[in-house]
Amino acid sequence: FLGYELPWLEQHNGVHTAQEISHQPRLWRALSTILEQQYDAVSAFLNPLLARPDLRIILTGAGTSAFVGDAAAPFIQAGLRFQVEAIPTTDLVANPEQYLDPSRPTLLVSYARSGNSPESVA
Numbered sequence: 405f406l407g408y409e410l411p412w413l414e415q416h417n418g419v420h421t422a423q424e425i426s427h428q429p430r431l432w433r434a435l436s437t438i439l440e441q442q443y444d445a446v447s448a449f450l451n452p453l454l455a456r457p458d459l460r461i462i463l464t465g466a467g468t469s470a471f472v473g474d475a476a477a478p479f480i481q482a483g484l485r486f487q488v489e490a491i492p493t494t495d496l497v498a499n500p501e502q503y504l505d506p507s508r509p510t511l512l513v514s515y516a517r518s519g520n521s522p523e524s525v526a
Contacts, residue, residue, distance in 0.1 A: 424517070456509045461488045464496055465515035472515040 405413060405422035413419045439446060453459055461480065463473030473490030481488040493514065496503050504510065 450511075453509060453511050457485070458508055459486045460505075460508055460510045461486050462496075462503070462510060462512045463488065463490045463515070464493045464512060466493045469515040469517055470494075473513075 405419075405426045408418070408422060410419070413422050461484070463477050463480070464470070465472050470490070470492040473492075477488050477490040491503050
């Protein structure tokens with residue numbers, strides 16, 4: 405994986421990370437295909453939200469997945485007219501009243517390596 409021999413990766417505890425990284429191109433291509441196939445459904449969901457000037461976007465993840473939101477939020481914010489925030493899911497689940505305003509439309513984008521962490525389905 406990634407130009408390293410398996411014994412070297414095992415010795416350096418890098419097998420899982422190398423596997424995840426090397427699978428990313430295939431996963432991103434698969435996601436692109438799914439989004440293209442689901443374009444109408446995704447547009448029907450997003451367009452009404454994106455038409456709201458008061459839309460708030462929360463990027464969330466737990467542990468290392470929280471870093472995705474931290475890294476992406478400034479770039480997404482720069483390209484949109486909406487408030488974009490990165491909030492760890494552990495904070496959202498522990499104290500939702502502090503972060504969620506029922507009177508304001510919010511798009512919550514959750515990141516998880518496994519896709520089925522408890523915070524993602526809470």
